Each structure stands twice: as structure tokens, then as C-alpha cells.
Amino acid sequence: RMFVAGCSMGPLLHYWYRWLDKVYVGRALNTVGKKVLVDQLIASPTLGLWYFLGMGLLEGHTLSEGWEEFKDKFWEFYKADWCVWPAAQMINFYFLSPKFRVVYINFITLGWDTYLSYLKHRV
Numbered sequence: 001r002m003f004v005a006g007c008s009m010g011p012l013l014h015y016w017y018r019w020l021d022k023v024y025v026g027r028a029l030n031t032v033g034k035k036v037l038v039d040q041l042i043a044s045p046t047l048g049l050w051y052f053l054g055m056g057l058l059e060g061h062t063l064s065e066g067w068e069e070f071k072d073k074f075w076e077f078y079k080a081d082w083c084v085w086p087a088a089q090m091i092n093f094y095f096l097s098p099k100f101r102v103v104y105i106n107f108i109t110l111g112w113d114t115y116l117s118y119l120k121h122r123v
Contacts, residue, residue, distance in 0.1 A: 004054075005054045008054065009050065012047075012050075014102050016043055017098060017102065020035050027093070029094070036093065040081070040082065040089075045078065048077050048081070051120075052070035073119055076119065077116075084111075084112060088105070
């Protein structure tokens with residue numbers, strides 16, 4: 001299930017980063033900061049919702065059950081997200097060529113997905 005959920009995010013991230021690069025051009029710290037902020041405010045909650053709904057469906061739950069789980073765990077998820085992703089995305093947007101962004105994020109996601117799995121299945 002994690003494999004399917006993870007694979008579904010790759011193409012989405014590819015186009016998300018292309019859009020960010022088109023709207024916020026360059027690698028100046030001010031520009032990178034804007035990309036990170038927009039990523040945290042828009043992509044992070046959206047991808048969290050995608051994860052909880054998708055994993056819920058793959059586990060045989062309804063969309064409404066997935067939505068309820070997302071709402072119940074959102075603030076814990078989002079606080080942890082702010083601890084990991086802004087620094088990871090600063091590196092991503094400042095140092096890496098756009099063609100390596102999704103690969104780099106997939107590497108960081110190895111650890112992040114462990115946390116998400118823990119959060120999702122904790123009783």
C-alpha cells in the first residue's frame with residue numbers, strides 16, 4: 001500500500017516543482033524562502049490528505065473514514081512536517097538542479113514515510 005501511495009505522488013511532485021520554478025524563478029534566498037513557504041502551506045497539507053485518503057482506501061476504508069482520520073491526526077502530522085520539510089526543501093530548492101528534485105525528495109521520504117506509517121497505524 002505504501003508503494004502505491006508513494007508512486008502516485010511522484011508525478012504530482014514533478015509538476016508541482018515545475019510550477020514552483022515557473023512562479024518563483026531563481027535561487028536567491030528570498031525566492032527559495034517563498035518556495036518553501038508555499039510548499040509548506042499548500043503542498044504539505046494536500047499531500048498529507050492524499051496520503052490518509054489513499055491509504056485508507058487501499059485498506060478498505062471509505063473516503064469519509066479517511067477524512068476523519070486525517071482531521072484527527074492533522075495537527076500532529078503538520079507539526080512534524082514543519083520540523084522536517086522546510087530544511088529539506090531549502091536544500092532542494094537552493095542546491096539541486098530541478099531534474100534531481102523528485103529523486104532527492106524520494107530519499108528524504110524514506111524516513112518520512114516511516115513516521116507517517118507510525119502515525120497512521122498507532123493505536
